[in-house]
Amino acid sequence: MTLSYNRYETIQVAGRGAFGIVVIARDNVSKKRVAIKRILVPNVSKLQLVREISSLRCLHHxxxxxxxxxxxxxDMISIVTEEVPYTFGDVIKDKSRPKTEELNRWYYSQILSGIAYIHSKDIMHRDIKPENILVTLRNIIKIADFGQACFYMKDHPDEEYDENVATRWYRAPELLFGSRKYGPSVDIWAIGCILAELIRGKPIFPGRSELEQISVIFGVLGTPNETNWPKWRTMPDANxxxxxxxxxxNNWSEILRSKEVSQEFDNFLRLHLQLCCDFRPAASVLLMHSWIKKGDSLAEPVYRISKRNAEKNRQDALPPLHVFL
Known part of the structure; x- marks a missing residue:
């Protein structure tokens, strides 16, 4: 039997980050290409490592x-996974992508299906963003990066969780206001932001600070009141x-920069982007929405991500200013 550290032959470096690097390698046993996330142990917490590895090991979808x-x-932990060349950010930024409802539905139904499965295992991802959603050459979605994932104690409603989770642009309002009592609906908010970004081509709530993040959300959804967020005053930082x-x-065609926003899609998106977490449906419920069900018989799209555009977008990426400020 080949020892793991001798089993893989590095081909190239695919990415770098504060945690370490991701390399593409050849498995000398299976003869297939794989991705290896090499994490420098001093750069991450032990809890984050446990979350990443245990989540990936128990989720099969x-x-x-x-x-x-x-x-x-x-000083280094190496996690080996299947090789997936693109991120959903590459899809969003690809100028050659057809702007059709069918393609949007193809991608989003997979994201929603993956999230529904994760939640069915009582796990919250807590860091859903385009860069943590991978896309294969055949346009199959693969949700990744479970370093902030944790178990949801659904039978213990008073259980508290870390509020300093999720990337700011995709962070649910209850997290922005310091709530430590929350549930899987934080992921529903995040994927709603991603769905809006898919249509708009740019993030819908790109605040440059937490205060600005709150401001741009309220600029679109309105400020909290007893109707849209009954528990607003119970948030730790509400006062x-x-x-x-x-x-x-209400001009979502303008907000999303698209003239093709149907009433059905408008309703579907708004179900995600609700200030009150209790008003956001579960992923399993959203899978039954009429906008999603239209895609039950969709054939695999012909579209393929432009490798050249994907590489250029990664080099040129800059944080955008918000249109509503």
Missing amino acids: RNILKYLDCFGTA KLLFEPKEPR
Whole structure:
């Protein structure tokens, strides 16, 4: 039997980050290409490592990144997974992508299916963003990066969780206001932001600070009141900030920069982007929505991500300013 650290032959470096690097390698046993996430142990918490590895090992679904192996040394842990070349950010930014409802539905139904499966295992991902959703050459979605995932104690409603999770642009309002009592609906908010971004071509709520993040969300959805967020005043940080009352915007065609926003899609998107977490349906419920069900018989799209555009977009990526400020 080949020892893990001798089993893989590095082909190229695919990405770098604060945690370490991702390399593409050849498995000398299976003869297949794989991805290896090499994490420098001093750069991450032990809890994050446990979350990443345990989540990948226990989740088995078509739309979840497939775990293959794990090995390590004193200062580095290597997690081996299937190779998936693109991120959903590459799809969003690809100027050659057809802007059709069918293609949007093809991708999003897979994201929603993966999230529904994760939640069925009582796991919250807590860091859903385009860069953590991978896309294969055949346009199959693979949800990845479970470093912030945790078990949801559904039988213990008073259980508290870390509020400092999720990337700011995709962070649910209850997290922005310091709530430590929340549930899987934080992921529903995040994928709603991603769905809007898929249509718009740019993030819908790109605040440059937490205060600005709150401001741009309220600029679109309106300020909290007893109707749209009954529990608003119970949020830990609710009384620390004052906002001028704003009404929600209803011109979603303008917000999404698309003239092709149907009433059905409008309703579907708004179900995700609700200030009150209790008003956001579960992923399993959203899978039954008429907008999603239209895609039950969709054939695999002909579209393929432009490799050249994907590489250029990664080099040129800059944080955008928000149109509503």
